[in-house]
Amino acid sequence: MRIETIRQEFPQLAGQVYGKPLVYLDNAATSLRPRSVVAKWEEMSTRYNANLHRAVHRMAQIATDEYESSRDALRDFIGAARREEIVFTSGATASLNLVAFCLGESMIREGDEILVAESEHHSDIIPWQQMCARKGAKLRVYPVEEDGSYDLERLESLLTDRTKILCIAQISNVLGIINPVREMAAVCHRHGCLILVDGAQGIVHLPVNVQDLDCDFYLFSGHKMYAAPGTGVLYGRLELLEQFPPYMGGGEMIATVRWEGSTFAAPPQRFEAGTQNISGVPTWKPAIETLRLLRDPQIEDEQARIRDFMLDALGSDPRIRLFGTAEPRAARIPLFSFAVEGAHHEDLALILDKFGVAVRSGQMCAEPLMDRFGVTGMLRVSFAPYNTLQEAEYAMEALRKAIKMLTE
């Protein structure tokens, strides 16, 4: 498929900032929205707005079908064994909080250990810290290597008979390197330890099959993969979800309610209290369609060209320090975080903005990783499959001009 055809599906790509064409390279923060997703959201809001599961009227039936068929589409998309293993949340952060809380309540005792990878997003750190504080468990860190990779032997040496779970991103939102989570899962399971994989970045760039990865939990956000904001998924192995207590109490998550005490629904309803995102959840279907369309050989070739161009360009400037340099190139996504000697990341981002180039600067919600590399922040350029090599070239030209402005 031609990239121009795909680009027309994303109206924002035709936008301008300060009279210049928008070059949107902050896709790791949130993706742009395709027309099909916006249309589905509008359809659900203007034609089939009704609450789920409860009423017998026609509108409620349609809304419920749209919602539940999205669960089926997601089950199929990530290769889960059963539809009950797909829990709808408001995003990856909500999914992580749910697992940390419920795992803490059901399986964690004082003195147990939680292992969290050093490059994790704050959303995969804070819920574990809070749970550890509540349960008297110990949070330990799985250190990242200098080149941004993770060592499997080191993992082996860190696991003890008290380690209950390893929490790691399939791809860090800062480093862009694909972590060998299938191999990690094998190591963890050999030691009787669970593995949670944060797929917020991974699902956008890789085909995912949770049974093949053999992970116990896998989670992601809709807004980073073209679906409506406020949508998220938690995949959990059913036998684990069944042991979880409810996370929030409210409507729809119950079996019976009595003043003496209530009983709760089975997963996934047990974790879907209150009115759900009735307009947003149905957008998973067109979002998945978009992702499938974008997994096209011609588009993947362009992504590889962008990756090679960026690595060569960033590598050829001695003032630029790229974080996450592990080889091979094929084991990374087109996401690049770096620091420039003598130029502050915030200054660079401000100047790039005036060239129409949207990038991220700062700590990228990964303060411990910033400390690890001894920097106060980085500049991150993250591409999506609708970006072109031409945009990469323009962004690098703008970066060179910005560096010149700041250092000469």
Add this chain to the structure above:
Amino acid sequence: MSTLEEKKAAVVEDFMLFDDWMDKYEYLINLGKELEPLPEECRTEDRLIRGCQSRVWLDARMEEGKLVFRADSDALITRGIIALLVQVYSGRTPEEIAADDFGFLEQIGLKENLSPTRANGLVSMVSTIRQAAKENAR
């Protein structure tokens, strides 16, 4: 030394000469480069201004009835902005600063043309200067 009103008018006039934001950034970057660095021992937690992506320190002290500001930042454009504020407000009486509306920042387009995080930084810088003026005003 020019009065506060004269100084503000001069800054507004300077900014009117610029065609686009690149020129404004060039100007701010140069102001940032010219700003006398704050000695290392003055870059303390209590002088740090919250709400900026970069780090900004502001030191305020009274000298012969006037407020004297010194400032620094690890980012150049922010350094230029705080340098501009120091140029305009340092050496004025606290009463004069407390009575000022800081409206010239909108006139030169600093407020709306900076990213929200940066605008917050600017708001924090202004409120720190105002606070120092209020604390020292009679």
